[in-house]
Amino acid sequence: MKKEEKIKTLNDCIGTNLLCRCYFKYDINYFYFYVHSVNDKFLLVQEEDDFITDGYQIRKVSDLKxxxxxxxLCAHINEMIGxxxxxxxxxxxxxxxxxxxHSLKKLDKFIIVEDTYNEEFIIGLIEKIGxxxxxxxxFDAEGNWYEKPVKKLYxxxxxxxxDNRYSTTWKKYFDLIETPENPEA
Incomplete structure (x- = not known):
């Protein structure tokens, strides 16, 4: 599939509530997305998984296979159940x-940055944009903050x-529990 065809199909989905099944070079699985925005480099989507939405994602058009x-019927059920x-x-x-x-930093939410090729998963807050x-x-899987921020090349x-279930659950409890980073919880 040529890049122009991919972008046209993605653009056809914007504002329509049509689901788009996407396959990426680095994953054998496919994903279902509601498409919000696309340009020649990036797509901004909202994931749909078994009749629920589960957060937003930005991925590279160049990785789209x-x-x-x-x-x-599944798409119609999504409409019928809201x-x-x-x-x-x-x-x-x-x-x-x-x-x-910069846009995501303003939201003050935990984000997940993935490097699927190197099996890296980073979750936390944006500290510096270079x-x-x-x-x-x-932070790690036990809720402990790393001493230094993790640098990731674009x-x-x-x-x-x-805004997916995983990151929002962590954020909710980090905000409720007193830690050295959040002494006023």
């Missing part, structure tokens, strides 16, 4: 890596995820 608009009512476009500028991370990298104040990022 193939895609197809899904117009079947899943499409939760399809809302976030205020995130996808013009460049810098605009993406010309060709981002630094994330990261060229290595395969996805950015936020």
């Amino acid at each position: 193939k895609l197809k608009i899904r117009d079947d 899943v499409t009512n939760a399809v809302v476009c976030p205020d995130v500028d996808i013009s460049s890596w810098q605009t993406i991370f 010309k060709n990298f981002v630094k994330i104040k990261m 060229s290595e990022i395969t996805s950015i995820i936020w």
